[in-house]
Amino acid sequence: FNILTTVGKYSNARMSMPSLQLEFRYDSGCMIAFSGRIVRHGVDGVEGDQIAWAWYMRDSVHIYAGVPSCGWARVDGRILTMV
Numbered sequence: 001f002n003i004l005t006t007v008g009k010y011s012n013a014r015m016s017m018p019s020l021q022l023e024f025r026y027d028s029g030c031m032i033a034f035s036g037r038i039v040r041h042g043v044d045g046v047e048g049d050q051i052a053w054a055w056y057m058r059d060s061v062h063i064y065a066g067v068p069s070c071g072w073a074r075v076d077g078r079i080l081t082m083v
Contacts, residue, residue: 002036003055005029010048017041 006013006026013026019040024032026043028050034041036056043052 001033003031003033005031005053006043006050007053008048008050010046010050013043013046013050015041015043 004015007028010028015024015026015030015032016022017024017034017039024030026032
C-alpha cells in the first residue's frame with residue numbers, strides 16, 4: 001500500500017483515481033492510503049508550493065507478513081501507468 005501526504009501553500013488540488021471514477025480534494029495536510037499498484041491515480045498541477053510525501057510498502061514487508069503482493073493493475077493485458 002501507499003500513503004500519500006501533501007503539505008504546502010496552494011489551493012484547488014484534486015487527486016483523481018480514474019479507474020474507480022473517484023476524485024478527492026487534495027488540500028494541504030491531506031493523507032490518502034491506497035494500493036498504487038491496483039489503482040491508477042494522479043494529481044493535476046496547482047498554483048503555489050506543494051510537497052507530496054509518499055510512503056510505500058515494500059514487497060519484503062508482504063513476504064515477512066505472509067501476505068501476497070497484489071501485482072500491477074492490468075487492462076487488456078497491459079500494465080496501467082500513473083497519470
